[in-house]
Amino acid sequence: MSGELDPRLLTRAREVVAAITGFRDDAIATEAMERVVRAELTRGRSAGDLLGELLQPVSPLSATLARSVLVGETYFFRQPEHFRFISQEGVPAALRRGALALRGWSAGCATGEEAYSLAACLQSSLPHGFPVEVLGTDLQESSLETARRATYGSWSRRESAPRLFPLYVELGDREVQILPVVRRVTTFAQSNLLAPLPERFGRFDFILCRNVLTYFTPAARDAAITLLSRTLNPGGLLFLGAVEVDRVPPGMVREGPPELQCFRLLAPGESVAPSSRTRASDRARAPEKPERPAPPATKPARAAAAPPPEPSRIHLTALERIEEGDEVGATAVLEALVRQSPDYLPGLLELALLRERSGAREAAVPLMRTLRSRAERLPPDQLVDGPEALPARFYQASADAYLNQGTLE
Ligand SMILES: C[S@@+](CC[C@H](N)C(=O)[O-])C[C@H]1O[C@@H](n2cnc3c(N)ncnc32)[C@H](O)[C@@H]1O
Known part of the structure; x- marks a missing residue:
């Protein structure tokens, strides 16, 4: 059976699948769900009947729809x-x-x-x-x-x-x-x-x-x-x-x-060294003005422009927005960060991951490519400053894993 499917039915199917699997909207394959719905219609059920079933808290149809979108690719000793x-x-x-x-x-x-x-x-x-x-x-x-x-x-x-x-x-x-x-x-x-x-x-x-x-x-x-x-x-x-x-x-x-x-x-009572993220936040909270007044400028005509905040500090602002659920705000902060500091690898990765999560894979891929080419230029063990200091090879491996995903799955 071909032809348009009731959009309310597909919307509800998507909601049900997301609730069962935890999948992001863009990870839910529409064609797989449509096949399930069409098979039910071919068996003589009406769209209203299917919608009614999907409004139940649990139902066989919901489970079938959820199963239809799962990807089971695997092999021995992967990674x-x-x-x-x-x-x-x-x-x-x-x-x-x-x-x-x-x-x-x-x-x-x-x-x-x-x-x-x-x-x-x-x-x-x-x-x-x-x-x-x-x-x-x-x-x-x-x-x-x-x-x-x-x-x-x-x-x-x-x-x-x-x-x-x-x-x-x-x-x-x-x-x-x-x-x-x-x-x-x-x-x-x-x-x-x-x-x-x-x-x-x-x-x-x-x-x-x-x-x-x-x-x-x-x-x-x-x-x-x-x-x-x-x-x-x-x-x-x-x-x-x-x-x-x-x-x-x-x-x-x-x-x-x-x-x-x-x-x-961690084992109970095991003490944790303060995470590098905390250390970075501490740095971020360091006084903005020098404690001793700067020597007077010889030409006080214009106040010197304040230096731009450190990239890791801007990054922390974006992380705070993400934690608050403000992904739009976080994206804006990270976009500005990437423009201001195009060599700041953690910013490229963060923005790429945020775009991926919001379903904009086509916008994440070029960032991951840039990340890979910039990370490749650094010695693999060189520590890259950010909310957590990580070696350049971490960024290269992350970009590689992301960019190779499509060929493996
Ligand atoms: C791509 S396979 C990965 C298999 C294996 N872990 C590996 O890395 O080779 C993903 C598996 O996760 C399962 N899966 C997806 N969402 C799940 C969920 N909410 N609960 C349990 N399993 C889930 C899928 O059914 C699928 O078999």
């Missing part, structure tokens, strides 16, 4: 640096804390490659027989069925992600089967990242939530991160995808290089 870090740093640290078992969660696991990769990583990094458990959760039940079958084709293996730890055996030319020892410790359950994980699943030492929050509104992303952090054991590590967050989540500290996007939950 291998996370698995290396877990093996080389995370596991030894957990053992030093006295852990007697290690538990991982692949949150938004799609068809399970990430959960099995995490289980294999933990098992290979621990003494034989050390207890390991990994949970994979997703909203998409059909993906979880694939995960439970534990048989994968060539699409799940990519050159860019080496097989870091023993994970599967070949089944003929095309397929692979997850090793029984890995499969035994990995379970899957349906769960929405916007709702608390039921208590029975316990707490975790390692959580991977990657390439999921990139589709979320800022509010949904913050809510999901808060829920994730509540399920970590003290000292546990949360790994997010590149460019999914641009600051350290509350109650956590950064671990490893910034581009790793790894955050550790």
